[in-house]
Amino acid sequence: MPISPPDGYAPPPTLLSGRRLLITGAGDGLGRATALACAAHGASVILLGRTVAKLEAVYDQISAAGGSAAIYPMNLAGASWADYFELATVIEREFGGLDGVLHAAAHFKQFSPLYDVEPKDWIESLQVNLTAAFSLTRHCLPLLTKSDDASVVFVGDRPGREPRPFGGAYGITKAAVEQMAQMWASELKSKPQLRFNTYDPGAMRTALRKKGYPGELPEETPPPDSAVATLLWLLGPESRGVSGQRF
Numbered sequence: 001m002p003i004s005p006p007d008g009y010a011p012p013p014t015l016l017s018g019r020r021l022l023i024t025g026a027g028d029g030l031g032r033a034t035a036l037a038c039a040a041h042g043a044s045v046i047l048l049g050r051t052v053a054k055l056e057a058v059y060d061q062i063s064a065a066g067g068s069a070a071i072y073p074m075n076l077a078g079a080s081w082a083d084y085f086e087l088a089t090v091i092e093r094e095f096g097g098l099d100g101v102l103h104a105a106a107h108f109k110q111f112s113p114l115y116d117v118e119p120k121d122w123i124e125s126l127q128v129n130l131t132a133a134f135s136l137t138r139h140c141l142p143l144l145t146k147s148d149d150a151s152v153v154f155v156g157d158r159p160g161r162e163p164r165p166f167g168g169a170y171g172i173t174k175a176a177v178e179q180m181a182q183m184w185a186s187e188l189k190s191k192p193q194l195r196f197n198t199y200d201p202g203a204m205r206t207a208l209r210k211k212g213y214p215g216e217l218p219e220e221t222p223p224p225d226s227a228v229a230t231l232l233w234l235l236g237p238e239s240r241g242v243s244g245q246r247f
Contacts, residue, residue: 003242003245004230004245004247005229005230005233005238005239009229009230009233010229011037011041011229011232011233011236012041013041013042014041014042015041015042015232015236015237015238016038016041016042016043016232016235016236017041017042017043018042019038019042019043019044019099019100019235019236020043020044020046020091020095020096020097020098020099020100021038021043021044021045021046021098021099021100021101021102021235022045022046022048022072022091022098022100022101022102022136022140023035023038023045023046023047023048023101023102023104024048024049024076024101024102024103024104024105024132024136025048025049025103025104025105025106026045026047026048026049026055026058026104027047027049027050027051027054027055027057027058028049028051028054028206028207029104029204029206029207029208029224030104030155030201030204030206030224030227030228030231031049031102031104031105032054032058032224033223033224033225033227033228034102034104034224034228034231034232035047035058035062035069036058036061036062037225037228037231037232038232038235039062039065039067039068039069040065040067041232041236043068043235044068044069044070044095045062045067045068045069045070046069046070046072046091046095047059047069047070047071047072048072048073048074048087048105049073049074049105050073050074050075050076050077052071052073055071055073056071059071070094070095072087072090074087076105076107076127076128076132077107077124077127077128078127079127079132079135081135084132084135084136084138084139085139087136087139087140088139088140088142088143091140091143092143097143097146097147098140098143098144098147098150099144099147099149099150099151100144100150100151100152100153100235101136101137101140101144101151101152101153102153102155102231102235103132103133103136103137103152103153103154103155103177104155105128105129105132106128106129106155106157106170106208107124107125107127107128107129107170108125108170108208108211108212109121109125109168109170109211110168110211110212111166111167111168111212112166112168113165113166113168114168117168117169121168121169122169125168125169125170125172125173126169126173129170129173129174129177130173130176130177130180133154133177133180134180137152137184144194145191145193145194147193147194148193149193149237149240150193150194150195151194151195151197151234151235151236151239152181152184152194152195152196152197153196153197153198153199153231153234153235154177154178154180154181154196154197154198154199155198155199155200155201156174156177156178156198156199156200156246157170157171157174157200158200158202159171159174159175160173160174160175160176160177160178160200161174161175161178161200161246163175177198178198178246181196181197181198181244182196182244184196185197185243185244186244189243192241194243195239195240195241195242195243195244196243196244197234197239197242197243197244197245197246197247198245198246198247199227199230199231199234199246199247200246200247201224201227201230201231202227203221203222204221204222204223204224204226204227205218205221205222205223205224206224209221230247234247
């Protein structure tokens with residue numbers, strides 16, 4: 001089996017039919033684009049994010065196209081262990097299980113020297129980029145393990161794979177996420193129905209990127225939709241057995 005989707009991969013229309021997928025950061029950027037695409041390919045999508053209005057806009061678009069979605073508002077910067085337990089409980093009660101998670105939510109303020117990282121920025125970066133990804137995965141793991149074919153994808157970024165100056169708390173947390181995904185994959189090798197991978201989509205035209213590159217012209221970077229095909233492959237059955245990889 002190939003360890004990556006073929007060039008020009010075109011997902012079949014029913015690729016995700018019957019799958020229940022949780023997507024964080026679903027109100028904007030890559031999370032939004034992937035949620036729309038997953039629903040269009042047959043998945044029931046749980047939209048998790050901080051801003052209700054944005055989630056409702058995605059929900060309305062999915063519903064108008066005949067797709068299936070639900071909204072779960074959550075501020076990851078302030079979420080507690082109990083909040084993630086409740087999330088998993090609600091998913092099990094309302095959906096009967098879970099077949100995949102895309103960790104697309106991210107906190108990034110600006111590039112800066114480590115010495116200048118503000119305490120609030122450090123704490124929120126840890127909470128959103130790392131603690132939320134761990135806690136959510138940990139609480140949903142029993143549901144994912146019961147699935148016949150489940151996939152967990154952590155969105156990576158260049159600062160997390162190539163240590164560079166001024167990456168700040170964002171770069172550190174993204175590096176930690178890469179290690180965490182490898183550990184999950186290694187520790188759960190005995191469960192071949194469950195896989196963990198990371199995916200760096202590269203430069204995208206998002207509000208997050210604009211914070212770091214305010215002078216960049218919109219047409220200089222592709223929209224988030226351009227990165228969705230690989231995520232569909234990772235969340236779908238065609239990547240079964242591929243775990244512990246960095247895409």
